[in-house]
Amino acid sequence: MDEAADTKSGLLWKLQNIDRRILYLVLLVVVAIPVLRPMNITNAVDPMSEALWKTIDATPADKIVLVSSTWSKATRGENGGQTRALMEHLMNRRIRFALSSFTAPGAQVILDIVRDMAPRYNYQYGRDWVHLGFQASPNNFVKGINADFRKTVRQDFVEKKPLDAFPMMARVKSIDDVHMVVEISASAVHNIWMQFIKPGVRVGFCPTSVMAPESLPYYSSRQLAGVLWGAKGAYDYEQLNVRNGTGRYGMGREYMAPLSAAFALVIVSITIGNVAMFLGRKQTRRGGSGS
Amino acid sequence: MFSLIAFFILSAAYRAFRIRSIEGSILMASALIVLLGLSFGVIITQWIPATGLAANLRIETWSSWVLGVVSLPALRAIDFGVGLGALAMGLRIWLGIERGALFGE
Numbered sequence: 001m002d003e004a005a006d007t008k009s010g011l012l013w014k015l016q017n018i019d020r021r022i023l024y025l026v027l028l029v030v031v032a033i034p035v036l037r038p039m040n041i042t043n044a045v046d047p048m049s050e051a052l053w054k055t056i057d058a059t060p061a062d063k064i065v066l067v068s069s070t071w072s073k074a075t076r077g078e079n080g081g082q083t084r085a086l087m088e089h090l091m092n093r094r095i096r097f098a099l100s101s102f103t104a105p106g107a108q109v110i111l112d113i114v115r116d117m118a119p120r121y122n123y124q125y126g127r128d129w130v131h132l133g134f135q136a137s138p139n140n141f142v143k144g145i146n147a148d149f150r151k152t153v154r155q156d157f158v159e160k161k162p163l164d165a166f167p168m169m170a171r172v173k174s175i176d177d178v179h180m181v182v183e184i185s186a187s188a189v190h191n192i193w194m195q196f197i198k199p200g201v202r203v204g205f206c207p208t209s210v211m212a213p214e215s216l217p218y219y220s221s222r223q224l225a226g227v228l229w230g231a232k233g234a235y236d237y238e239q240l241n242v243r244n245g246t247g248r249y250g251m252g253r254e255y256m257a258p259l260s261a262a263f264a265l266v267i268v269s270i271t272i273g274n275v276a277m278f279l280g281r282k283q284t285r286r287g288g289s290g291s
Numbered sequence: 292m293f294s295l296i297a298f299f300i301l302s303a304a305y306r307a308f309r310i311r312s313i314e315g316s317i318l319m320a321s322a323l324i325v326l327l328g329l330s331f332g333v334i335i336t337q338w339i340p341a342t343g344l345a346a347n348l349r350i351e352t353w354s355s356w357v358l359g360v361v362s363l364p365a366l367r368a369i370d371f372g373v374g375l376g377a378l379a380m381g382l383r384i385w386l387g388i389e390r391g392a393l394f395g396e
Binding site: 031074217 | 330
């Protein structure tokens with residue numbers, strides 16, 4: 001057997017070239033364990049999540065929070081947890097809110113979540129919350145509500161009635177009556193709010209993890225009042241809710257353990273690959289086969 | 292459906308993240324710090340006090356530093372670059388200088 005063939009059969013070579021199907025299988029097992037046996041993961045709350053929680057918590061009684069839901073089932077793992085944690089907080093503090101969406105599925109997914117949670121907190125449609133529905137033209141919607149909600153949204157999403165039909169909207173005329181806008185999204189929709197909303201209105205952003213870094217410059221310049229970073233952001237928010245008695249653990253904690261397990265596997269596999277590469281090189285320099 | 296990417300990320304990270312240069316080492320170190328800071332890594336430095344000077348040694352502080360001090364200016368520079376590029380292209384089209392796509396050979 002020549003030296004090259006001998007090297008390729010060695011343990012160090014094998015550790016540098018693990019078959020991807022084996023990696024997939026290991027990942028499946030590693031993620032399945034915390035899914036089947038839920039566990040707590042120690043977490044440090046990010047200041048960006050805390051900033052969002054504090055801004056929402058400071059909502060005055062005469063103002064509402066506008067929650068925009070621009071996500072679908074594809075990102076439920078991250079945006080679903082964020083939405084639930086946010087709604088727990090709003091409903092526990094009895095903060096009135098309006099929902100809207102820049103995508104058709106987004107309007108439905110948040111409606112399903114709120115309908116599921118509302119009975120637990122005795123949240124009544126029209127009195128405590130309304131749904132403005134899918135808004136096909138984001139720019140015009142934001143510019144419109146800056147001046148007048150009624151001229152921008154002719155009817156609500158659930159009962160198809162004019163906004164004047166709901167007691168909650170009696171004192172809500174324009175964006176001046178909104179304490180904060182929170183965008184829950186899988187894409188960079190926060191730009192629309194920051195570009196077109198009336199200056200002074202706070203904007204919070206709940207993106208997926210891959211989108212979160214893009215929003216960092218705006219949080220740093222205080223154009224965003226807070227950011228929830230994917231599934232970790234959801235867990236952060238749940239922790240803040242539990243700590244302050246405004247909610248309980250849910251999807252955020254449930255999803256954080258499998259996520260952490262997957263991260264751990266990524267780190268371990270990178271380490272194995274590099275250690276094997278270094279030892280292999282060392283042996284090659286000494287004139288060995290790397291096995 | 293989105294979570295299917297995890298399989299490809301694991302396989303790609305295992306194959307691509309090899310320390311072959313100083314730049315590669317820096318990239319890997321920062322990626323590990325951010326990964327640990329965003330997940331279970333907090334456990335490693337949990338014993339260090341969360342306040343005072345010692346808090347700087349906690350993994351989440353390192354992670355925040357990488358994101359806020361190293362990554363953030365780069366992201367801002369990209370944003371400025373894209374903005375200026377769009378502005379320059381807009382001016383070129385507006386002034387009739389940019390002819391390539393519509394009128395060029």
